[in-house]
Amino acid sequence: MFCERLDKLLRNRVAPQASPTIVAFDVIHLGNVNDSFGRHVGDLLLQRVxxxxxxxxxxxxxxxxxxxGTFVLVLSQLESSAENVTTLLESTVFHEVFHIEGRALRASFKSGIARYPVDGQxxxxxxxxxxxxxxQAKESGEQYLHYQIQMHSDIAERLSLEHKLRAALDEQQFLLHYQPQIHIATGRIESVEALLRWxxxxxxxQHPALFLPVLESSGMIxxxxxxxxxxxxxxxxRWRAAGLGPVRVAVNVSAQQIRRRNFAEYVHAAAANCGAGGYGLDLEITETGLLHDVEGANRKLRELxxxxxxxxxxxxxxxxxSxxxxxxxxxxxxxxxxxxxxGLPSDRASVTLVSSIIGLASAFNLAVVAEGVETTGQLALLGKLKCKYSQGYLHSRPVPAAELERALAAQAPRLRRSPSTETG
Known part of the structure; x- marks a missing residue:
């Protein structure tokens, strides 16, 4: 919509607006406002801007x-030196504090500048x-930067990917694949990990390694x-209703998600009527993702x-x-x-490390899942070390839901033949 209006302005331009400047600016630290006071306060701040x-x-x-949190505006040739852009925003938009719901919030900005027709027509x-x-200004720490042609390749490519990913969410282009987690002693699928694909x-x-970093850096995660x-x-x-399982579903959650004030609330809402009878959700969190606010994470995770x-x-x-x-x-x-x-089973250092982790988990009464299991030798050693679950290409690649459902259905007859019902 803005680009269409800008095209119209360019077609109808007259002096002194013959060479207008386009300014994109971010309200910086908007995420901190959302995390501290709630998303609605951040939205109100953007409205005031x-x-x-x-x-x-x-x-x-x-x-x-x-x-x-990114705005874009068109300035006339007379308004558009870098100093004028900065002065304009500082003196008119960000000079005074923003009063929102009884709070006085000070906001600031970073900006990027492109000029017609040098940087685009x-x-x-x-x-x-x-x-x-x-x-580039945000990454370099500068308050503003002019567009330069050398920026175009990497940053413009990433920017294009970011726009595609925003459309992907709106147009339902994301999907989940599932990788089984196998109970080593029984060989059955007891849980699966949900893995994002685009x-x-x-x-x-598309593999997530290609787009997850952009989801995280843009906040779309x-x-x-x-x-x-x-x-x-x-x-x-759906699997519970169909009698497939029981199976638990592990979902990766990011540090940005956990820091949200309503994290526990929306997880509760998503997981409604999902648990009981061996079914339910597991939340997978990285160690480094928890270090920003251990106490806050502790409170939310205990509730869940x-x-x-x-x-x-x-x-x-x-x-x-750890x-x-x-x-x-x-x-x-x-x-x-x-x-x-x-490194298993031949590398002695790897054997020692894995054995130590399994022993540590046992001391805390925790289950252990070994990731990336690819050989029968690795699986055999993990069984001897009393690791409970195995996950990796030895058992299955991540597969679409329909393929997983066939695997769950195939193991159902085995599950019904329990020792108490078999004779002889």
């Missing part, structure tokens, strides 16, 4: 909002390049993470655990405070990182 912009420019056509190109300059309409199925929780719980309820969810520490042993976390958090499961499993 928009109101001050409209009052200053006296023209709504020159203002746009790109989402995520249409609205979409100019907006993208101003946003690319903004991204079906790009142009390039097909919160909205996508909520979708993952809802979808995983929906599948779990009391509702029947299990808490797993993912990639255990790769963080910095023992401290085990004593402070309501943990049920440790997942041994694949980097330790890869």
């Amino acid at each position: 928009a109101e001050r912009l409209k009052h200053q420019l006296e023209d709504d056509e020159r203002i746009g909002y790109l989402g995520g 249409d609205g979409n190109t100019l907006a993208q390049r101003a946003e690319a300059a903004l991204k 079906h790009d309409p142009q390039q097909g199925l 919160v909205a996508v993470g909520e979708w993952v929780l809802r979808k995983a719980a929906e599948d779990c309820r 655990r009391a509702a029947g969810m299990r808490i797993a520490i993912d990639d255990f042993g790769t963080g910095y405070s 023992l401290g976390l085990l004593s402070k958090l309501p943990v049920d499961v440790l997942k041994i990182d694949r980097s330790f499993i890869s």
